[in-house]
Amino acid sequence: MDKLGIYIHWPYCISKCPYCDFNSHRLKSYDSDEWLKAYKNQIKYFKEYLISQNFKKFNLTSIFFGGGTPSLMHPKLVEEILLCINKLFNFEKNIEITLESNPTNLELNKISDFIMAGINRISLGVQGLNDTDLRYLGRTHNISDTLTILNLIQNKIDNISVDLIYALSCQNLKTWKKELKTFLKRFPIKHLSAYQLVIEKGTKFYDLFNKGELKSVSDSIYKQFYFSTKSILKDNKFDQYEISNFSKPNFFSKHNSIYWNSENWIGVGPGAISRIWNIKNQRVELENFKKPSTWLKNCLNKTVNLKKITKVNLITSEQEILMMGLRLNQGVNLNKLQNKTFLDKIEILNLKKEGIINIKQDNLRINEDFFNVHDFIVRKIINNYQFS
Numbered sequence: 001m002d003k004l005g006i007y008i009h010w011p012y013c014i015s016k017c018p019y020c021d022f023n024s025h026r027l028k029s030y031d032s033d034e035w036l037k038a039y040k041n042q043i044k045y046f047k048e049y050l051i052s053q054n055f056k057k058f059n060l061t062s063i064f065f066g067g068g069t070p071s072l073m074h075p076k077l078v079e080e081i082l083l084c085i086n087k088l089f090n091f092e093k094n095i096e097i098t099l100e101s102n103p104t105n106l107e108l109n110k111i112s113d114f115i116m117a118g119i120n121r122i123s124l125g126v127q128g129l130n131d132t133d134l135r136y137l138g139r140t141h142n143i144s145d146t147l148t149i150l151n152l153i154q155n156k157i158d159n160i161s162v163d164l165i166y167a168l169s170c171q172n173l174k175t176w177k178k179e180l181k182t183f184l185k186r187f188p189i190k191h192l193s194a195y196q197l198v199i200e201k202g203t204k205f206y207d208l209f210n211k212g213e214l215k216s217v218s219d220s221i222y223k224q225f226y227f228s229t230k231s232i233l234k235d236n237k238f239d240q241y242e243i244s245n246f247s248k249p250n251f252f253s254k255h256n257s258i259y260w261n262s263e264n265w266i267g268v269g270p271g272a273i274s275r276i277w278n279i280k281n282q283r284v285e286l287e288n289f290k291k292p293s294t295w296l297k298n299c300l301n302k303t304v305n306l307k308k309i310t311k312v313n314l315i316t317s318e319q320e321i322l323m324m325g326l327r328l329n330q331g332v333n334l335n336k337l338q339n340k341t342f343l344d345k346i347e348i349l350n351l352k353k354e355g356i357i358n359i360k361q362d363n364l365r366i367n368e369d370f371f372n373v374h375d376f377i378v379r380k381i382i383n384n385y386q387f388s
């Protein structure tokens with residue numbers, strides 16, 4: 001039985017954060033019925049596509065509402081989408097159904113309705129642990145909003161994940177460590193994604209950085225923040241199962257693990273991407289129109305149109321298996337690769353000798369003390385690396 005995940009993209013937010021390069025736009029108004037129709041049409045389209053690719057039986061292990069800010073969706077819209085998926089797909093017994101939520105007053109009164117609709121995991125965009133950091137990140141909430149919403153939802157739902165962004169130029173390491181420890185003591189969350197701030201092309205931060213009006217932190221400061229964060233989470237009994245992801249036992253993200261393990265998923269909504277292994281064991285990528293109005297128009301048609309369907313070439317898809325798998329603490333089984341000619345065996349032996357990577361019974365993994373240089377290691381062991 002094949003494993004499958006479904007990603008649903010909601011492209012709207014209250015405002016655009018200056019660091020964010022996700023496909024997210026300021027919310028004006030939207031017609032909930034039109035969006036439901038488009039989502040349903042596209043979900044049906046993918047079900048038929050999977051059948052055409054000989055997927056007779058597949059178990060749906062996860063659904064992820066991401067964005068944008070999907071907690072701005074009407075709970076009824078979420079419920080109807082879940083009912084539609086339930087009709088068409090076989091849900092695994094312990095299916096994980098996540099909704100990304102921002103910790104603002106708008107979300108406060110909707111959480112119970114989302115849970116009633118079928119959501120069993122909330123990924124809360126806490127981002128900063130004090131008001132200075134939140135202002136720096138251009139967030140619309142403050143720390144007191146975060147505490148209020150966490151106090152409320154921790155009695156309603158067990159599986160809470162929190163997103164944090166750290167290593168900001170305005171941050172002090174000692175303060176960050178203290179705040180993180182206090183936060184973890186106060187809220188017994190099950191999962192945490194801790195991202196170092198990346199200044200992404202096309203964002204407001206990128207322009208400010210180029211004009212010299214925004215600083216980034218040096219590599220050595222990055223490293224100190226990274227290792228301190230990792231160590232505090234370890235002291236609080238979190239497993240670092242991926243470079244930026246930490247969980248209590250059995251609370252790892254099932255959905256994101258599908259991406260890291262290069263399994264099958266379908267992406268519904270503007271700009272969402274699907275990746276499927278077809279009958280011939282080729283990786284196929286299905287890409288949606290990115291602009292919300294274009295996507296909507298193409299999914300309201302009788303025949304749903306996608307922007308592009310591409311067969312990914314073997315070397316690219318194998319390099320992706322390796323690059324994504326090496327993000328995981330468990331590493332990647334080299335038997336997943338049909339073609340290993342792009343591996344630089346001499347570099348692999350050198351890195352192994354230096355204790356940077358490990359190979360046991362065909363399983364290759366990065367020693368977790370070197371996770372922070374994952375990119376550098378991947379580039380070393382892959383000849384003619386084809387990813388940007």
Ligand SMILES: C[S@@+](CC[C@H](N)C(=O)[O-])C[C@H]1O[C@@H](n2cnc3c(N)ncnc32)[C@H](O)[C@@H]1O
Pocket residue numbers: 013019020021022066067068069070100101102124125126127163164165195196197198199200
């Ligand atoms: C789709 S966004 C989150 C959605 C939600 N609207 C929110 O803002 O909380 C997913 C996560 O990526 C992280 N992220 C986005 N841009 C980032 C950047 N430039 N650097 C580091 N992390 C980033 C944030 O932690 C964010 O929660």
Ligand code: SF4
Pocket residue numbers: 012013014015016017020021022024067068069102125
């Ligand atoms: S970080 Fe979240 S809230 Fe901010 S613009 Fe991006 S998706 Fe929207």
